[in-house]
Amino acid sequence: MGLEVLRAGLQSTVQDQGRFGYAHLGVSASGAADNFSLRIGNILVGNPKQYAGIEMTIIGDKYRFKSDAYIALTGSEFEAELDNKPIPFWQGCPIKNDQILDIRSTKTGARCYLCVAGGINVEDVMGAKTTHLTSGMGGVHGRILKKQDELDFGSLDNSIKPVQEINEPMTTDNKIIRVTKGRQWLWFHKNQKNKFFQHQYRVTDLSNRMGLRLIGNAINTKKGEIITAGIPLGSIQIPGDGQPIISFVEHQTTGGYPVIANVISADIRKVGQLKPGDCFQFELTSISTAEKLKVDQEKFIHSLHHD
């Protein structure tokens, strides 16, 4: 049971929910950039949520299936064809041995996911399959997929029923990213905060799974640097040049720049769909609202299971 990469996209990696329990050794969780889409992909093919799939970035891969399979494409819609016929996103689809799946450019956001019934099978590193590109760990030898890579997937588990189709719209408005106050919120003068919220930021091409470097209004603080401390996923650091950096899935476990704000959990998937050149605005919300939105998102995913 497997597939072969006939043409590799821009940055395709094996991803799952993340590698947890090693942050004290400096290892951040990594995991899918749009974890929501990967989980729904798993539901569509009847996989447990922790199974691994393939994350594609901006330009997708071309694969030949070496066995029958059952797949789903989720995330941002890319141009995609199965044996030269368009294949829809957000629904399960049976595949015959030798069929060719060709995923080309994105039509919308940065990333899409290929989930296969049985999950993509690579060796576990520290208990997870996610690729951590920065340290060359996990996935296929810690790197992006390349032509001629062969990936195995597990066999279909008939005890779990795949969900045929999802009717609710899965797209989000990526022009607004909601944040809560960061630990150094009080280090920034009111007029600096206004600058932060009132204008758009653009994603630069120095952005990746580790962090998104933005360009827009420069934010200043007189205080400079902090005593290095742990930072969570989505923390927005302000380095000396004043241009914000959003720490992302492969983020550093600690940071020394002041953190002005933190992207809320429910909007992390939006960050995963931002690509260089995209513009958006930050919007402030409270931790209690953010917690509620997080719970709602989890409930929604949970509601898709038919069992």
Add this chain to the structure above:
Amino acid sequence: MNKYPKIVPVSDSAILLEFGYQISELIHKKLFSLITHLINNPIHGVINIHPGYTSMLYTLDKTANIDEAIHTIKNSLDMGQNRETPEARLVEIPVLYGDSYGRDIQRVAKFSGLNEKEIIQQHQSGNYLVYFLGFSPGFPYIGGMDQVLTTPRLQTPRKCVPQGSVAIAGGQTGIYPFSTPGGWNLIGQTPLEIFNLSSPQNSLIQMGDKVKFKSISKYEYERLKKSNGA
């Protein structure tokens, strides 16, 4: 009542415990014993712990509730603190200083008023302690550097720092185990593999270690790099 730790939610799924605002061996020992305890006695709903110099960040599971998590963390604190910390190990790190191996040594010279030779001398003479591993896999934050070498971070971080770079940020020193982005001032490079991917618990440098830097020649650097399998 104890003033510390101060317990603050810093996002909708992370809680920061601050044990003070001055780097000290005393706080480090508290954190070290707490972390040793937490590794063996994980807290339900906490998926990662990130130690810092004077703080510890707990990140929570997607389904965890902040208030409940704060409650559980508080309860576990008394168990974890003030235990015996394990005996410190001594690790020697060979470094090829300067030139293309330490591209920012002149910047350090500018801030310290020392010449290159004096910087190398001073950097080897510190009484070093690994306060924690953070930033990227296996990156040791090392305190105990002579404060004359204090140099602020670069204004804009580099997109790519060479693997093994020995660097200075503010009054601390550290080593980049992998080629990653970074804003520290590079002063040299070690040929040794700092982080062990297949057995991370057994990496060369760990939290709580004492460290000694030793200046080596280019010849020695290449020899060690080869025998390291790199």
